[in-house]
Amino acid sequence: MKLELQGITKRFGSLVANDNIDLVVNPGQVHCLLGENGAGKSTLMNVLYGLYEPTDGRILVDGKPVTFRGPGDAMAAGIGMVHQHFMLIPVFTVAENVALGDEHTKAGGILDLDKTRARIREISDRYGFDVDPDALVEDLPVGVQQRVEIIKALVRKAEVLILDEPTAVLTPQETDELIQIIEELKAGGTAIVFISHKLREVKAVSDVITVIRRGAVVGTVDPSASTGELASMMVGRKVSLSLNKAPATPGETTFTVRNLTVPGAGGQNLVDNVSFDISRGEILAVAGVQGNGQTELTEAILGLHPHASGSVRLNGRELLGMKVKDIIREGVGFVPEDRKVDGLVGSFSIAENMILNWYNEPPFAKGLAMKPAVVLKNAREKVAEFDVRTQSAEAPVSTLSGGNQQKVVLARELSRPLNLFIASQPTRGVDVGSIEFLHKRIVAERDGGTPVMIVSTELDEISELADRIAVLHGGELMGVVPGDTSRDVLGLMMAGMTAEEALGQGPGQNPTPAGEGGTAAGERISGEHAAGEETR
Amino acid sequence: MSAANGPNAEGIAEGTAAPPPIPGTVETPPAGGDDRGRGILKSIATGSSLVAILAVVLSIILGGILIALTDEDVAAASSYFFSRPGDTLGAAWAAASGAYAALFQGAVFNPRADSLALMFRPLTETLTVATPLILAGLGVAVAFRAGLFNIGAQGQIILGAMFAGWIGFSWHLPFGLHLVFVVLAGFVGGALWGFIPGILKARTGAHEVIVTIMLNYIAIYLVGFLLTTPSFQNPGSSNPISPRLDETAVFPQILGPQFRLHLGFLIAIAATYGVWWLLNRSTVGFELRAVGANPFAARTAGISVTKGYVVVMMLAGGLAGLAGVAQVAGTERVLTSGIAASFGFDAITVALLGRSHPWGVFFAGVLFGAFRAGGVQMQTLTGTPIDIVLVVQSLIVLFIAAPPLVKAIFGIERKKKPRKASRAKATVSGGAA
Ligand SMILES: Nc1ncnc2c1ncn2[C@@H]1O[C@H](COP(=O)(O)OP(=O)(O)OP(=O)(O)O)[C@@H](O)[C@H]1O
Numbered sequence: 003m004k005l006e007l008q009g010i011t012k013r014f015g016s017l018v019a020n021d022n023i024d025l026v027v028n029p030g031q032v033h034c035l036l037g038e039n040g041a042g043k044s045t046l047m048n049v050l051y052g053l054y055e056p057t058d059g060r061i062l063v064d065g066k067p068v069t070f071r072g073p074g075d076a077m078a079a080g081i082g083m084v085h086q087h088f089m090l091i092p093v094f095t096v097a098e099n100v101a102l103g104d105e106h107t108k109a110g111g112i113l114d115l116d117k118t119r120a121r122i123r124e125i126s127d128r129y130g131f132d133v134d135p136d137a138l139v140e141d142l143p144v145g146v147q148q149r150v151e152i153i154k155a156l157v158r159k160a161e162v163l164i165l166d167e168p169t170a171v172l173t174p175q176e177t178d179e180l181i182q183i184i185e186e187l188k189a190g191g192t193a194i195v196f197i198s199h200k201l202r203e204v205k206a207v208s209d210v211i212t213v214i215r216r217g218a219v220v221g222t223v224d225p226s227a228s229t230g231e232l233a234s235m236m237v238g239r240k241v242s243l244s245l246n247k248a249p250a251t252p253g254e255t256t257f258t259v260r261n262l263t264v265p266g267a268g269g270q271n272l273v274d275n276v277s278f279d280i281s282r283g284e285i286l287a288v289a290g291v292q293g294n295g296q297t298e299l300t301e302a303i304l305g306l307h308p309h310a311s312g313s314v315r316l317n318g319r320e321l322l323g324m325k326v327k328d329i330i331r332e333g334v335g336f337v338p339e340d341r342k343v344d345g346l347v348g349s350f351s352i353a354e355n356m357i358l359n360w361y362n363e364p365p366f367a368k369g370l371a372m373k374p375a376v377v378l379k380n381a382r383e384k385v386a387e388f389d390v391r392t393q394s395a396e397a398p399v400s401t402l403s404g405g406n407q408q409k410v411v412l413a414r415e416l417s418r419p420l421n422l423f424i425a426s427q428p429t430r431g432v433d434v435g436s437i438e439f440l441h442k443r444i445v446a447e448r449d450g451g452t453p454v455m456i457v458s459t460e461l462d463e464i465s466e467l468a469d470r471i472a473v474l475h476g477g478e479l480m481g482v483v484p485g486d487t488s489r490d491v492l493g494l495m496m497a498g499m500t501a502e503e504a505l506g507q508g509p510g511q512n513p514t515p516a517g518e519g520g521t522a523a524g525e526r527i528s529g530e531h532a533a534g535e536e537t538r
Numbered sequence: 539m540s541a542a543n544g545p546n547a548e549g550i551a552e553g554t555a556a557p558p559p560i561p562g563t564v565e566t567p568p569a570g571g572d573d574r575g576r577g578i579l580k581s582i583a584t585g586s587s588l589v590a591i592l593a594v595v596l597s598i599i600l601g602g603i604l605i606a607l608t609d610e611d612v613a614a615a616s617s618y619f620f621s622r623p624g625d626t627l628g629a630a631w632a633a634a635s636g637a638y639a640a641l642f643q644g645a646v647f648n649p650r651a652d653s654l655a656l657m658f659r660p661l662t663e664t665l666t667v668a669t670p671l672i673l674a675g676l677g678v679a680v681a682f683r684a685g686l687f688n689i690g691a692q693g694q695i696i697l698g699a700m701f702a703g704w705i706g707f708s709w710h711l712p713f714g715l716h717l718v719f720v721v722l723a724g725f726v727g728g729a730l731w732g733f734i735p736g737i738l739k740a741r742t743g744a745h746e747v748i749v750t751i752m753l754n755y756i757a758i759y760l761v762g763f764l765l766t767t768p769s770f771q772n773p774g775s776s777n778p779i780s781p782r783l784d785e786t787a788v789f790p791q792i793l794g795p796q797f798r799l800h801l802g803f804l805i806a807i808a809a810t811y812g813v814w815w816l817l818n819r820s821t822v823g824f825e826l827r828a829v830g831a832n833p834f835a836a837r838t839a840g841i842s843v844t845k846g847y848v849v850v851m852m853l854a855g856g857l858a859g860l861a862g863v864a865q866v867a868g869t870e871r872v873l874t875s876g877i878a879a880s881f882g883f884d885a886i887t888v889a890l891l892g893r894s895h896p897w898g899v900f901f902a903g904v905l906f907g908a909f910r911a912g913g914v915q916m917q918t919l920t921g922t923p924i925d926i927v928l929v930v931q932s933l934i935v936l937f938i939a940a941p942p943l944v945k946a947i948f949g950i951e952r953k954k955k956p957r958k959a960s961r962a963k964a965t966v967s968g969g970a971a
């Protein structure tokens with residue numbers, strides 16, 4: 003099936019999110035959309051999937067114009083979409099989720115799941131998905147849930163599959179597996195539209211790259227172009243992909259964590275007896291495969307886990323046991339892992355979100371009364387400083403593109419006096435140009451004398467920012483190693499070796515054998531990265 | 539993180555979407571306020587005001603049709619509909635317009651009254667009836683903005699009236715001071731009835747809808763029971779009715795003795811402004827709105843979700859309690875078991891129609907006051923049953939609950955765009971390099 007978009011324009015009020023876009027998607031091709039935050043990629047895909055009606059332009063399937071009044075129509079026409087947040091029912095099995103909305107019934111209207119099961123097995127075998135139709139969705143890791151979404155689309159005979167930032171929530175290893183699946187689908191004739199801000203992935207999977215800037219297509223690039231070329235094409239200026247930060251000059255140690263333990267529901271500890279220090283003017287990066295206690299570690303420091311035990315001291319004050327509000331008052335900046343859930347109130351304006359945890363402090367409030375004019379002025383300044391692409395600081399934050407929402411969170415947390423800065427996945431969904439800026443801001447915060455703790459599942463980001471690296475595995479600290487430790491050693495530690503053991507194995511060794519327990523994160527991508535770096 | 543069921547990759551398609559549930563390891567705020575039903579109810583209660591206005595118009599039209607269908611003249615004329623259809627239509631028009639004219643006369647302006655002042659008497663009646671509706675409607679709306687469904691306005695009105703009434707007839711204080719105590723007591727009584735579901739929600743996660751509904755029953759039977767005890771029942775009476783409130787404890791009639799409109803209406807105006815200010819201009823309102831819109835983000839920002847629930851339910855109950863004060867110290871001046879009439883339930887409709895915005899609630903309250911005040915007149919003048927008014931009210935709720943229906947009827951949204959223009963454009967555009 004050949005899919006064509008002709009002259010697609012989408013306006014939101016006076017804002018032109020898509021400006022006369024033409025795009026052709028051919029069978030058996032991976033078509034990648036590249037563009038800055040707010041360039042209009044998601045909007046275009048929502049138009050294609052029938053979620054938005056285009057202001058102008060038309061969609062052609064095999065040369066015939068079609069109109070989509072909703073995702074149902076798009077699916078009927080053979081278009082499937084996997085959203086970044088999955089639309090699965092957690093308490094249903096895989097088969098039930100797949101059948102939902104497309105149920106087969108036996109005589110008398112009895113649900114016939116066997117057919118669906120068979121289809122799932124068939125697809126799963128063909129593309130190597132490795133998905134059990136009877137598993138409960140809530141028990142599955144994120145990467146597998148994503149595959150369920152893909153299966154859902156394939157069962158409905160999708161010939162074009164839209165993946166909007168599918169890798170933003172995946173571990174490097176899951177990313178590798180996804181790329182594998184994409185290759186298989188491609189070989190089977192499925193067309194794929196792929197959106198990502200991670201240039202190496204883009205280079206690895208795409209056949210065609212279309213670059214969008216400020217709503218309009220600025221051209222196509224060959225996937226063999228260097229990451230640097232890709233970056234400058236999408237941003238419209240030269241982007242330096244490496245940070246080149248000055249070495250840290252650690253000062254006094256003001257932040258200490260001792261024997262921090264967060265009990266889990268099932269009896270095992272989510273964070274298990276973890277101790278470390280961070281000095282002023284130093285960045286400690288916490289590495290680890292997603293779900294090894296990083297989230298709980300940061301949340302416990304912010305006071306979100308009432309049952310945490312041990313000690314967390316900042317400037318000599320014990321934080322454990324304090325209220326979240328008071329911990330924030332102590333000068334802790336916190337960027338949560340999932341901006342939509344924990345970082346932002348979608349229906350609030352950008353201005354309100356910019357002061358979400360500072361709303362009752364001067365100059366934004368005096369007593370009970372808030373000062374809307376001051377709040378707005380502050381937001382306008384931050385929007386300009388952090389290059390948040392929006393028409394108005396009073397717009398609801400939910401109308402921003404994903405990357406711009408992330409910038410709002412960063413802007414809020416980095417613009418007050420801090421004694422500690424904690425950020426989880428600080429640049430998730432952010433384009434390369436803005437990553438450059440945000441990384442510089444984080445380093446500037448360090449150089450201003452703030453202890454900084456960065457949690458990231460991206461080894462690139464870790465090695466870019468870290469002065470020292472702490473590795474978590476199963477809630478335990480495997481050790482704290484220097485910032486320039488090799489990826490191989492980090493990979494071993496992330497798989498559960500202590501620092502001594504891993505260093506003892508020597509950095510000269512080959513990367514962890516593929517498939518080993520699935521925890522030694524994404525060496526394939528990291529290997530390619532080494533090649534990619536030369537092009538910088 | 540694991541399963542997340544957000545509606546859209548970046549939530550850009552649905553501004554009002556509830557946040558996706560987060561996994562169990564993190565301590566979630568009790569009953570996080572984020573299931574799908576909640577999301578739908580949220581959009582019903584805070585959607586566009588255009589839909590609200592259209593829903594009212596549509597309901598009035600349908601009400602008119604209903605009046606015509608049940609009218610005797612129309613029925614008579616319809617027996618020869620095919621020979622003279624004009625008769626039927628004419629009779630239908632006469633019936634509907636006559637009924638609504640009577641409603642208007644009873645609710646706003648009566649040109650047949652003796653003096654100009656008396657001509658406006660219906661309007662003052664409307665405002666009198668609107669007073670408890672506005673106050674209790676604010677109580678429902680304010681809870682809603684914090685993500686809670688306060689179905690308990692009925693019980694809160696009763697408690698407010700009970701507290702205020704008791705102070706009014708059993709304490710004897712000087713003028714002014716007495717009234718202040720009456721008002722305060724009413725607020726406290728309502729707030730107490732709001733505190734219970736609030737604290738239960740905060741501490742145990744008990745769903746406020748269930749608790750408030752049960753508290754309504756408790757309040758209804760409690761006041762019924764108390765009115766049979768010596769401390770509440772009027773001595774010498776065998777009816778469940780209290781003594782009259784002291785003269786010092788009743789609201790002055792602000793337009794003089796020939797109009798029932800009392801100080802309570804001014805309190806309703808002040809409360810509307812107060813709630814508006816609190817929600818939109820104060821730090822407390824910021825907290826409540828954040829808790830209502832995304833409890834997870836609120837918690838991460840250091841806002842106590844549980845405290846928010848308790849505070850807002852007390853405020854909501856207090857406002858409904860003031861509605862009880864308006865009833866007992868303004869309109870009725872005596873406590874009966876029927877003191878709350880059905881104001882507490884109508885208040886939910888009023889809050890819905892007002893989109894949970896304070897001034898929206900105010901005008902919705904006035905509209906419903908007009909329906910009530912005018913409905914009586916309509917029945918006496920044209921024989922149209924007052925139940926028609928209830929039907930119209932119910933239709934309004936129905937239409938508000940189904941915005942797509944209203945939009946479809948009025949043809950808003952999804953207009954067909956001109957196809958030709960796009961084709962012309964498409965040929966012009968070329969792939970840049
Ligand atoms: N519902 C909406 N109302 C108003 N403006 C919107 C809406 N949805 C998107 N926009 C605006 O349209 C523009 C394009 O947004 P879009 O989400 O398509 O960007 P994107 O290319 O996907 O960016 P990102 O890489 O950050 O995900 C942005 O400026 C955004 O603010």
Ligand SMILES: [Mg+2]
Binds near residue numbers: 044045404548
């Ligand atoms: Mg996007």
